[in-house]
Amino acid sequence: MHTRTTARRRAAMALVAACTLAVTVAGCGGTTKVDTKSESTDKGSDSKADPNAPLKKGLRIAFLPKQINNPYEVIVDKAGIDAAQEYGGTAKEVGPSDASASSQVSYINTLIRQKQDAILIAANDPNAVCGPLKQAMSRDIKVVSYDSDTAKDCRQVYINQAGSEEIGRSLIRNLGKQLDYKGDIAILSATQNATNQNTWIQFMKDELKKPKYRNMKLVKTAYGDDDDQKSFQQTQGLLQAYPKLKGIISPTTVGIAAAARYISGSSYRGKVVINGLGTPNQMRNYVKDGTVEQFSLWDPGKLGYLASYAAAALSSGQITGVEGEKFNAGKLGDYTIGKDGEIILGPPTVFDKSNIDKFNF
Structure with missing residues (x-):
């Protein structure tokens, strides 16, 4: 009899310990039903765009290029950073020194912890960055791909250089x-x-x-x-x-x-x-x-400028990434979101003797 009582007591204590452990782990970021929902991708399909909403002041956005010192990417990102000043935001460029498939992942995770309003990425690999980008979107951080796209469900919009x-x-x-x-x-x-x-x-x-x-x-x-x-x-x-x-x-x-x-x-x-x-x-x-x-x-400066304004429009609720939505991109004028969230910069730039010395990339 004593043996049975002891066994029951031990079983009950083990069950309590297991439940306590489960709660503790869940509280540290484990997967629960609630967590699964919070980690799901939210591209704004449940929210409605307000094209008349003003651009928010003080937006914080970050450009994540393929490679930090690539001359072409420097031009793109600098133009986007300058554009942020026009609408009262702040922007920065961060990124890896190599262009390997997974080199951007740690930077995305850092930007999530910093609670940036938007992450703009030229993806080295369309799928390697998807996990952390989906986490960013689940935390209401907007994601814009530019120059090189991610998988379609890992960002809200893609800024394409030209059709x-x-x-x-x-x-x-x-x-x-x-x-x-x-x-x-x-x-x-x-x-x-x-x-x-x-x-x-x-x-x-x-x-x-x-x-x-x-x-x-x-x-x-x-x-x-x-x-x-x-x-x-x-x-x-x-x-x-x-x-x-x-x-x-x-x-x-x-x-x-x-x-x-x-x-x-x-x-x-x-x-x-x-x-x-x-x-x-x-x-x-x-x-x-x-x-x-x-x-x-294409003009890389205009590409970065457009990407910056698209990020601001997303973060301000003017657009959600749905086909047909419109927004204003400053000196570039109005743009309309196309199929699969694609936004096309415009016709390629023609270079000749009259303008070639204006560009350095």
């Missing part, structure tokens, strides 16, 4: 004007399976179907695999295989620089037009020596 269709069609439009809409052309791409390149090329081909391009013919799409030397050799091969070639479009920064380098030191200089996507610093000399008349890319 894929606009990039592809504008490259053909620009080259067409330079060639007076006549002659054989070629494309020097990156890799054969590069999603963005192939999307742009498809729109290029579609643009070429329009009547005004009837005297322009795409003779070849070559692939330099985003390797400088291979792109250089592919340019040489195109010109040897197609002696009547009048223009080359390279929608990759590596390819256009390699093509320009080859043309600049050959008899084709001044005879074959090079166009595509490049950065001002890598293309400056080729523009100034006449090898390249123009090329395109």
Whole structure:
């Protein structure tokens, strides 16, 4: 009898201890039904946007680039930080020195603890940052991706540099004007399976179907695999295989620089037009020596500026990230949120002798 009583007492004490432990762990951040709800992603679907709400003063936002000292990212983030001053907020840039997939996670966790109003991220990996970004949103910290998107459910909006269709069609439009809409052309791409390149090329081909391009013919799409030397050799091969070639479009920064380098030191200089996507610093000399008349890319300063205003609009309740919502982005004017929370900056910027020295990236 004594043995049974003792056993019952021990069992009861063990049960109490287990319950006490469970409560203690839950209070330190363990998962309970309440915790699960609080950790769920809240993209603002239950809240309603008020487009007439004023921008809040004193907002605190943080830019988290792929890599802290990347010259391109510095321009983006500085413009966004300056924009915050316009609407009475404060902004900063933090981030890793390397661009590995998980290098941004610890910074997100720190920004959550600091209770920032918004985190703006150029994701190194679309999925590696999702967990902490969802935690941020569950704590009413707004998340804006820019330049490089996260998975769609890990942010409220994504600021895209330019629409894929606009990039592809504008490259053909620009080259067409330079060639007076006549002659054989070629494309020097990156890799054969590069999603963005192939999307742009498809729109290029579609643009070429329009009547005004009837005297322009795409003779070849070559692939330099985003390797400088291979792109250089592919340019040489195109010109040897197609002696009547009048223009080359390279929608990759590596390819256009390699093509320009080859043309600049050959008899084709001044005879074959090079166009595509490049950065001002890598293309400056080729523009100034006449090898390249123009090329395109988006203005990184405007990208950061727009991202900053989008974060402010989210934090102030003007938008929630739903398609069709509108907000004002200061000197850039009004913007409308598109499908999947995408906001497109606008047409690519065309760089030439008149403006190239205004940019440093």
